[in-house]
Structure formats: C-alpha cells, structure tokens
Amino acid sequence: MTALLEIRGLKAEIDGRQILNGLDLTVNKGEIHAIMGPNGAGKSTLSYVLSGKPGYEITGGEVLFNGEDLLAMDPDERAAKGLFLAFQYPLEIPGVATLTFLRTALNAQRRKRGEEELSSPDVLKRVRELAKQLNIDPEMLKRPLNVGFSGGEKKRNETLQMALLEPKLCVLDETDSGLDIDALRIVADGVNRLRASDRGMIVITHYQRLLDYIVPDVVHVLSAGRIVKTGGKELALELEATGYAQYQNEAA
Amino acid sequence: MAAVQETIERVRGIDVDQYRYGFETLIESDKAPKGLSEETVKFISEKKNEPAWMLQWRLEAYRRWLTMQEPTWARVDYPKIDFQDLYYYAAPKPKKTVTSLDEIDPEILKTYEKLGIPLREVAMLEGVEPKVGEEDPARRKIAVDAVFDSVSVATTFKAELKKAGVIFMPISEAIREHPELVQKYLGSVVPTSDNFYATLNSAVFSDGSFVYVPPGVRCPMELSTYFRINERNTGQFERTLIIADKGAYVSYLEGCTAPQRDENQLHAAVVELVAHDDAEIKYSTVQNWYPGNSEGKGGIYNFVTKRGDCRGNNSKISWTQVETGSAITWKYPSCILRGDNSRGEFYSIAISNGFQQVDSGTKMIHLGKNTSSRIISKGIAAGKSQNTYRGLVTAHRKATGARNFTACDSLLIGDKCGAHTVPYIEAKNSSATFEHEATTSKISEDVLFYCIQRGLSQEEAVGLVVNGFVKDVLQQLPMEFAVEAQKLISISLEGSVG
Numbered sequence: 001m002t003a004l005l006e007i008r009g010l011k012a013e014i015d016g017r018q019i020l021n022g023l024d025l026t027v028n029k030g031e032i033h034a035i036m037g038p039n040g041a042g043k044s045t046l047s048y049v050l051s052g053k054p055g056y057e058i059t060g061g062e063v064l065f066n067g068e069d070l071l072a073m074d075p076d077e078r079a080a081k082g083l084f085l086a087f088q089y090p091l092e093i094p095g096v097a098t099l100t101f102l103r104t105a106l107n108a109q110r111r112k113r114g115e116e117e118l119s120s121p122d123v124l125k126r127v128r129e130l131a132k133q134l135n136i137d138p139e140m141l142k143r144p145l146n147v148g149f150s151g152g153e154k155k156r157n158e159t160l161q162m163a164l165l166e167p168k169l170c171v172l173d174e175t176d177s178g179l180d181i182d183a184l185r186i187v188a189d190g191v192n193r194l195r196a197s198d199r200g201m202i203v204i205t206h207y208q209r210l211l212d213y214i215v216p217d218v219v220h221v222l223s224a225g226r227i228v229k230t231g232g233k234e235l236a237l238e239l240e241a242t243g244y245a246q247y248q249n250e251a252a
Numbered sequence: 253m254a255a256v257q258e259t260i261e262r263v264r265g266i267d268v269d270q271y272r273y274g275f276e277t278l279i280e281s282d283k284a285p286k287g288l289s290e291e292t293v294k295f296i297s298e299k300k301n302e303p304a305w306m307l308q309w310r311l312e313a314y315r316r317w318l319t320m321q322e323p324t325w326a327r328v329d330y331p332k333i334d335f336q337d338l339y340y341y342a343a344p345k346p347k348k349t350v351t352s353l354d355e356i357d358p359e360i361l362k363t364y365e366k367l368g369i370p371l372r373e374v375a376m377l378e379g380v381e382p383k384v385g386e387e388d389p390a391r392r393k394i395a396v397d398a399v400f401d402s403v404s405v406a407t408t409f410k411a412e413l414k415k416a417g418v419i420f421m422p423i424s425e426a427i428r429e430h431p432e433l434v435q436k437y438l439g440s441v442v443p444t445s446d447n448f449y450a451t452l453n454s455a456v457f458s459d460g461s462f463v464y465v466p467p468g469v470r471c472p473m474e475l476s477t478y479f480r481i482n483e484r485n486t487g488q489f490e491r492t493l494i495i496a497d498k499g500a501y502v503s504y505l506e507g508c509t510a511p512q513r514d515e516n517q518l519h520a521a522v523v524e525l526v527a528h529d530d531a532e533i534k535y536s537t538v539q540n541w542y543p544g545n546s547e548g549k550g551g552i553y554n555f556v557t558k559r560g561d562c563r564g565n566n567s568k569i570s571w572t573q574v575e576t577g578s579a580i581t582w583k584y585p586s587c588i589l590r591g592d593n594s595r596g597e598f599y600s601i602a603i604s605n606g607f608q609q610v611d612s613g614t615k616m617i618h619l620g621k622n623t624s625s626r627i628i629s630k631g632i633a634a635g636k637s638q639n640t641y642r643g644l645v646t647a648h649r650k651a652t653g654a655r656n657f658t659a660c661d662s663l664l665i666g667d668k669c670g671a672h673t674v675p676y677i678e679a680k681n682s683s684a685t686f687e688h689e690a691t692t693s694k695i696s697e698d699v700l701f702y703c704i705q706r707g708l709s710q711e712e713a714v715g716l717v718v719n720g721f722v723k724d725v726l727q728q729l730p731m732e733f734a735v736e737a738q739k740l741i742s743i744s745l746e747g748s749v750g
C-alpha cells in the first residue's frame with residue numbers, strides 16, 4: 001500500500017535561513033499524526049512547504065502525495081488533489097460572503113479534477129448541513145469571510161471548509177491557538193467527525209491540550225527542522241511534563 | 253519560489269492585444285473630410301438634415317473652441333493630439349432607409365452578437381413582463397438604442413415606450429421631431445463654453461440618445477445604449493440628453509466596447525441629465541474600450557463631460573460607473589444639487605492595468621437647502637498604470653444643511669502602479685457637514701495564498717478579492733450589468749499579479 005504522504009529528507013529555507021533540515025515523515029491513510037515542538041522548530045514552515053506557499057525554497061529531499069511528486073505541483077493543484085491546510089490565522093476577505101467563498105473554492109477544485117460544478121442551491125444545501133453540525137449560525141455564511149469573526153468563529157469556519165472540501169490530507173496548523181475551551185471542543189468535534197479510513201491528518205500544536213480532544217495515533221517531536229522523537233499518544237503527556245528543552249539540546 | 257517565478261513570466265507575457273473585444277467590422281463608411289473647420293461642422297449638420305438653429309449652435313461652439321486651451325491639470329500624460337488629423341464624422345453607408353432589424357447589415361448585427369448585446373428583442377421578451385418597481389431586476393426589460401459608429405442603427409421597444417409617453421430616440425431624430433425640447437434643454441447643464449472637450453463635442457457631436465420622461469411617469473424599462481467605435485481615426489462625439497420631468501423616474505444603462513487599434517482614438521462625449529421636482533435619474537456605465545497594447549500603444553482617449561442637474565426640489569441623480577478600458581480616462585460625472593432636498597450619488601469602480609491612466613471622480617455642487625450627496629469610489633491599479641481619484645465637494649453660501657459623505661478606497665496590485673486621491677472640499681456655509689474617508693491598500697499575498705490553498709487559481713483569487721473590494725459599488729448596478737461587470741473586472745485584471 002502506498003503511503004498517503006511520504007516526506008524524505010526535506011530541507012527548506014526562507015530568505016536564506018534553513019528551517020527544515022532533513023525531515024522524514026510518513027502518514028498513512030486513516031492516521032492522525034501530531035507534530036509538537038518548541039517555537040521556531042519549523043512546524044508552520046512544514047505546513048507552508050507542503051501547501052506550496054511562495055517564498056520558501058526547497059533545497060533538498062522529496063515529498064510524495066499518494067505516490068505523486070507533491071513539490072512539482074502548483075499550490076492550487078495540491079488543493080484540488082486533496083491537500084488542505086487549516087490556517088493558524090485564517091485570512092479576512094472583505095466583501096466576499098463566506099458562502100460565496102465556499103462555493104468558489106469547491107467548484108474551482110471540482111473543475112480542476114474534471115468534475116461537474118455544483119449549482120448554488122446544491123452547495124447551499126451541503127453547507128447548511130455541515131454548518132449545523134459545527135454549531136455555525138447560518139447568518140455567518142452571509143458575512144464577509146472571517147471579517148469581524150471571533151477566534152472561535154474563524155476556526156469553526158476553517159473546519160467547515162475542510163468538511164465541505166473533503167480533503168485526503170488535512171494539515172491543522174495550531175488550530176488551538178486563540179480558542180477557549182468551549183470553542184476548542186466544538187472545533188475538535190468537527191475534526192473528529194472527519195476522521196476516516198481514507199483520510200490522513202497532521203495536527204501541529206505547541207500544547208498537549210488539543211490532543212485531549214483530537215487523539216493522535218502517532219506523536220512526533222520536531223526540533224530544529226527535524227523529527228527528533230516519535231512515539232504514541234503518551235509522548236504528548238510526557239512532553240507536557242518535561243518540556244522541550246531536552247530535545248532542543250539534542251538537536252543542537 | 254516556483255509560483256512567484258511563474259507569475260513574473262505570466263505578467264511579462266501579458267499581451268493586451270488579446271483584448272477580448274478587439275475585432276473590426278468591415279463595412280463601407282461615409283466620412284467627413286479629415287480635419288476640423290466650419291466646413292466640417294456644416295458637413296455634419298447637413299448629413300443629419302439639421303435645422304438652421306442647430307447649425308448655428310454648433311458653429312458658435314466651434315468658434316468658441318478655437319479660443320480655448322486643452323486642459324493639462326489632470327494626472328495623465330499623452331502625446332499632443334493633432335485635431336486636424338482626425339475625422340469627425342463616419343456613418344455606415346445606408347443602402348436604404350432601415351425600418352426593421354432584418355434590414356440592418358448582417359455584419360453589424362454579428363458585431364453586436366459577439367459582444368453579447370441583446371439587440372433582438374424577441375429573445376428578451378419571451379415570457380418577460382415588466383413590473384413597476386419590481387424586486388427581481390433580472391426580469392426587467394432593457395430597451396436598446398444601438399449606436400454603431402455615429403448613427404443609431406436600430407431602436408427597439410419603441411412602441412411600448414411610446415405608450416408610456418417616454419421619448420427615447422437618437423438625438424439627431426429628436427432635433428428634428430422634438431425641437432422645442434432639445435432647444436430648451438441642450439446645453440443647459442453643460443454649456444457650449446463649459447470646457448475644451450465639451451465645446452468640441454458641441455461643435456461636432458455626431459449622435460447619441462435623447463430621453464424625455466413626462467411628469468409622473470416611471471419609465472417601464474431600463475434604457476440602454478451601446479456605443480461602438482469602429483472607424484479608424486474617427487473621433488466619436490456622442491451627445492446624450494436625458495430629462496425626467498416632475499415625479500418621473502428613469503434608469504439608463506450605457507455600455508461600451510471597442511475594437512483594437514494602433515492609433516489612438518479620441519472620444520469626447522457629453523451627457524446632460526435634468527431632474528425636475530421629485531424626479532429621479534439613475535445613470536449606469538460599463539466602459540471597456542480598448543486600453544492599448546502591452547507597450548502602452550494605441551487605446552482610446554476618453555475625455556468625457558457628464559453632468560446632472562437636480563433642478564427641482566426633492567430630485568435625485570445617481571451615477572454608477574465601472575471603468576475598465578481606455579488608455580486615458582478623464583471623466584467626472586457630477587451633480588448640481590440646485591433643488592432643495594435634492595440628492596446626488598456617485599458610485600465608481602475604476603480599474604487600470606497595463607499602461608492605462610485614469611483620472612476620474614466627481615463634483616457635488618450643493619446649492620439648494622438640505623441637499624445631500626454620497627461618493628463611493630473604488631480605484632484598482634495594476635500593471636504600470638496610474639489611477640487618480642479627483643473630486644470636488646462644495647457647499648454654496650445658501651446651501652444650508654448640506655451633507656456629503658465620501659469614501660475613496662484604492663487597491664494596488666503589484667509594485668509598479670500608482671493610486672492617487674485628490675479631494676477638494678469647500679464649505680461656504682457653516683451648517684454643512686462633509687465627511688471624507690480614504691484608504692489605500694495593497695492586495696495581500698497572504699490573502700491570495702489563502703484562496704489558492706482552497707483551490708482557486710491565482711487569477712481566480714485576484715478576481716474574487718477585487719470583486720469583494722468593489723462590492724458596495726457593484727450592488728448599485730442593475731442586475732444585468734452587475735453580472736457583466738463582475739466578469740469584466742476579472743478579465744481586466746488577467747495576468748495582473750506580479
């Protein structure tokens with residue numbers, strides 16, 4: 001069986017500064033991997049490099065997504081093939097209703113995959129159903145995307161997009177940041193509902209707290225641009241107790 | 253890195269010659285001799301079978317024009333125009349008098365077809381009934397008075413408008429058929445001496461639309477004119493005059509596309525609107541003339557004088573414009589708020605790409621008591637273009653209680669373009685309340701990446717963000733135009749990210 005995502009010896013830099021330093025990671029379908037690590041370890045860089053954000057230079061290694069060369073694809077192609085990044089800080093688009101954004105994204109992906117576009121009423125029906133599950137007020141769908149949304153609303157909106165677009169691989173970048181415990185629970189419920197045997201997830205987080213709600217199959221410690229330790233979910237608890245200091249020294 | 257490189261290449265590869273509507277129709281045409289003189293003015297007047305008073309009016313304007321200087325205060329730069337090197341009149345040669353659409357040159361009809369203009373009313377009328385003040389604007393009828401080069405070739409919906417008492421016809425016909433109305437109103441908002449280009453227009457105007465809505469009548473359909481410039485080196489000088497009598501309402505749509513050109517084409521239109529007591533005029537424009545090629549060569553010079561006179565109490569005039577074309581745009585649709593409690597509005601989207609230069613805005617002149625005005629301007633500059641908002645808000649000494657709200661937002665795409673805001677505000681009455689807000693922002697790479705990560709292409713992402721930026725203005729357009737305008741905005745910005 002081909003792995004969903006296979007990262008081998010990935011090196012990347014931004015503005016001449018090396019951030020990823022020979023990173024290896026394999027995610028199979030149905031698995032949830034947590035990536036933990038101190039600030040500046042390269043967690044967000046990993047999510048940006050995978051999704052193809054401009055400005056990062058790949059200086060070594062390779063990434064296979066369903067056996068295909070991910071790094072050779074344009075960022076929108078990666079999205080259409082099923083890679084989804086839930087942003088740590090979702091961006092605001094004034095004047096563009098949330099529903100319009102969702103419909104545009106869904107149909108852009110469908111078009112790229114050679115599928116038929118969905119009509120506005122069909123999209124609305126799907127979105128309404130999913131919004132209900134995520135406790136999202138239908139009024140929010142009319143508001144401009146993320147403009148004036150609370151931290152919780154923004155993250156719920158990210159989860160809504162993820163549920164609608166039905167990606168193969170979800171990368172959640174610090175989804176817990178800016179959330180109180182109630183909001184965290186709602187978002188985590190939404191994410192858990194998306195757990196599926198044909199879908200993989202990478203949950204990037206600084207704190208163990210999120211992993212109480214989204215329970216990972218594998219936990220990795222990222223330090224100085226490399227995975228320095230891999231274990232089961234108990235590794236997260238261990239880190240909570242001891243901190244990252246030992247790994248930082250190790251990496252240095 | 254790869255994506256950025258590709259974008260740069262794409263921008264380099266932009267060929268504005270791919271201008272979507274750049275095609276030329278091969279039709280014999282009837283031209284005035286090159287250059288401008290009293291003879292040219294007489295030639296035009298004769299061609300149009302005009303009465304003597306009209307010729308006199310033109311000649312006076314011409315003599316006035318000879319004494320005037322081309323204005324230079326706008327932030328636009330172009331080579332000097334040789335006014336003697338232009339043709340001032342061109343008309344498709346009529347084989348015989350046209351009485352129905354079937355008799356019109358199929359070449360001309362094909363041109364309209366390419367532009368997607370609903371000239372054939374049959375399709376439009378299928379099962380469509382107009383309702384007064386109805387909620388679903390997509391179902392509203394549109395009457396088309398098509399201007400092809402300088403002669404109106406077809407006017408539809410005439411019968412129904414006649415029933416309502418609305419006069420909607422080419423101004424050349426109105427001069428012959430309704431001389432009393434034309435003489436009363438022509439030049440009453442934009443006098444022949446107004447400015448260099450308006451005076452030129454007064455001397456040589458070729459054709460345009462005339463609308464008169466009688467007292468208490470709500471015009472039963474949207475009125476629409478499509479202008480096309482199709483004759484090499486022919487300046488086109490439309491003249492439009494719209495009068496809404498007491499308590500009348502009319503919505504007028506104007507849309508333009510032109511074929512591509514090597515040489516610049518001069519366009520100096522004049523539009524006059526008159527709103528009497530309790531009347532309302534809504535004037536919408538979508539302008540997409542040839543903007544020039546990738547080196548900034550060619551393209552239309554668009555020097556337009558548009559002015560509305562809220563002559564009566566409680567009258568209202570609203571301008572909405574979507575400007576995406578032309579090499580040079582010099583255009584300030586204005587409102588004179590003469591009547592008490594009158595209201596003026598200006599909603600504008602001005603997009604410049606390539607080497608386009610836009611200097612556009614509005615004037616709100618508050619004269620009556622308790623007059624109010626609202627200005628919403630959205631400028632989008634991309635490529636190597638320059639985009640200027642220039643506006644004047646003024647309250648006369650007697651304009652007690654004048655109110656204005658102005659919001660000017662500029663969006664920059666790339667780092668080789670410029671956005672400028674030049675507002676003039678004068679209050680000579682201490683009770684005036686004027687508010688002005690302005691913002692300038694750059695399209696954010698992070699926002700674009702967010703969209704692209706959701707599956708949108710770079711261009712789709714720019715289109716979406718820009719359409720969001722201009723939403724407040726798009727909403728002011730009649731539905732038929734809003735859809736067209738949205739598409740046009742995306743087309744205009746193709747390959748603009750770099």
